[in-house]
Amino acid sequence: MRRIAGWLIAAAALAVQPAAAEQPERLDIFKGVKSVTVQTEDGPVEITRVMTDCALNKGWLQPLVPVEGAHPATEIEVLEALGDPDWVVVDMRTIEWRVKATIPGSIHIPYTEVAQRLDELGCARAGQGWDCAKARHVVAFCNGPVCPQSPTALRAMAREGFPPERMHYYRGGMQDWLALGLTTVEGAF
Secondary structure (H helix, E strand, O other): OOOHHHHHHHHHHHHHOOOHOOOOOOOOOOOOEEEEEEEEEOEEEEOOOEEOOOOOOOOOOOOOOOOOOEEEOOOHHHHHHOOOOEEEEOOOOOOHHHHHHHHOOOOEEEOOOOOHHHHHHOEEEOOEEEOOOOOOOEEEEEEOOOOOOHHHHHHHHOOOOHHHHHHHOOOOOHHHHOOOOOEEEOOOO
16 A cells, blocks of 8 residues: 555656656757856856746847947936937837837837948948948847847948947847836837
8 A cells, every 4th residue: 555655646746747848948048058057155056048928039148238339228328319319219120029019219120121221320321331420329129138139230230330339229128128117109110
């Protein structure tokens, strides 16, 4: 009888263990790196990342300054920029994300198109390239700290001649904007 009871207890313990297929997918912390091990007083601890309800995508951690000379921006700078005609707040996500929710007053230039649309940011065509001497200050955002869309766009802008000192990167993006309960608009094109 004890043997059967032991088997039943073992079977019950296995039943509450999640199956391997139910384990959450491990996401990149850095591009191509899924874990970082740190030493603690109690021994090594492996830091990993999985998708959560508040995470908006599966990207990887982005640097605070994706282009040398660019400036990090917080919600304060975003709000100030929205009311300043010398500044423009740009949602650089794909349209599928923008229509769900975006920052009111932002414009939309997908990260894949920004290098061809610098005229919307105050640059002028100059032969094969761009003259960005009169460019507006740009606050770029996407889905948050792990979204590579706006950092990719900022690098493309710099490559095309946009001055990095006029680039401002809101790394928190929509993830932080939503977490803070700030107003959004839906269906914006």
